Amino acid sequence: MxxxxxxxxxxxxxxxxxxxxxxxxxxxxxxxxxxxxxxxxxxxxxxxxxxxQTKEEIFLGLLTREYMKWNDALRSVIGRKAIMDKDALARALAKSMEERKTLLKVSAMNLYEIEENSRDELLVEYKRTFKESIELFDECLKKHLGVSAEKSEQIRYVFFPYMYGIYPYAYPTAKQISAMDEVKLSHRDVTIYEMTYQFLKLIL
Missing domain, CATH: 1.10.10.60 (Homeodomain-like)
Incomplete structure (x- = not known):
C-alpha cells in the first residue's frame, strides 16, 4: 500500500x-x-x-531530475568498455551536456532564488544528487584518462563554474543580440555541444 x-x-x-x-x-x-x-x-x-509549497520547489525538483538524468548519461560514459582518449571523452561529455538544456538554463538564471525559497529537505535532496554528479564526473576522468584525484578536482573546479555560463551564450535573447549589434560587439551562434566540447578539449 x-x-x-x-x-x-x-x-x-x-x-x-x-x-x-x-x-x-x-x-x-x-x-x-x-x-x-x-x-x-x-x-x-x-x-x-x-x-x-512554492514555485521554487517545483523548479528545484525539476533541476534535481535533470541532474539525475545527467548522472545516468555519465554512468553510460563510465560503463563503456573501450577506453576513450581526451578528444573522445570531451565529445562524450559534451553530448551528455547537450541534452541537458533545462539544467543549464535553471542553473544559469535562477538557482540562488530557487534554493533560497525551497524547504531544507528538498535542497538536501538536490545537493545529494549534485554530489553524485561530481563523483561520476570524476570517475569518467579516472576511468578513461587515469586522472588523479587532485587533478580531477582542479578540472572540476574549472568546468562546473564554466558550465553555468553555457546557456546564456548558447541562447542569447533578441534584446541582447540587438544591443550587441548596436555597439558592434562581435558574437556568433554557438551550441551547448560546441561550447562544452571546445572547453573540455582545453582543460582535459
Missing part, C-alpha cells in the same frame, strides 16, 4: 514538473505562477500545494 502511495505521489510530482518545464520553454521564471502550472496539469492550484 505504501509503495502504491509513493508511486502515485511521484507520478503527480512528475506531471507538475513536466508542466513547469513546458512553460519554462516560452516564459520567464518570474512570469510563471502556480496558477499557470495548474492549467497545464490535471490538478487545481490548491492541489499542487500538496506536493510543492
Amino acid at each position: 505504501a509503495v502504491e502511495l509513493k508511486e502515485t505521489i511521484d507520478k503527480r510530482r512528475e506531471e507538475i514538473m513536466d508542466a513547469c518545464e513546458r512553460l519554462y520553454e516560452s516564459m520567464g521564471f518570474h512570469a510563471i505562477t502556480i496558477k499557470n502550472i495548474s492549467t497545464e496539469t490535471s490538478f487545481s492550484r490548491p492541489s499542487i500545494y500538496n506536493y510543492f
Whole structure:
C-alpha cells in the first residue's frame, strides 16, 4: 500500500514538473505562477500545494531530475568498455551536456532564488544528487584518462563554474543580440555541444 502511495505521489510530482518545464520553454521564471502550472496539469492550484509549497520547489525538483538524468548519461560514459582518449571523452561529455538544456538554463538564471525559497529537505535532496554528479564526473576522468584525484578536482573546479555560463551564450535573447549589434560587439551562434566540447578539449 505504501509503495502504491509513493508511486502515485511521484507520478503527480512528475506531471507538475513536466508542466513547469513546458512553460519554462516560452516564459520567464518570474512570469510563471502556480496558477499557470495548474492549467497545464490535471490538478487545481490548491492541489499542487500538496506536493510543492512554492514555485521554487517545483523548479528545484525539476533541476534535481535533470541532474539525475545527467548522472545516468555519465554512468553510460563510465560503463563503456573501450577506453576513450581526451578528444573522445570531451565529445562524450559534451553530448551528455547537450541534452541537458533545462539544467543549464535553471542553473544559469535562477538557482540562488530557487534554493533560497525551497524547504531544507528538498535542497538536501538536490545537493545529494549534485554530489553524485561530481563523483561520476570524476570517475569518467579516472576511468578513461587515469586522472588523479587532485587533478580531477582542479578540472572540476574549472568546468562546473564554466558550465553555468553555457546557456546564456548558447541562447542569447533578441534584446541582447540587438544591443550587441548596436555597439558592434562581435558574437556568433554557438551550441551547448560546441561550447562544452571546445572547453573540455582545453582543460582535459
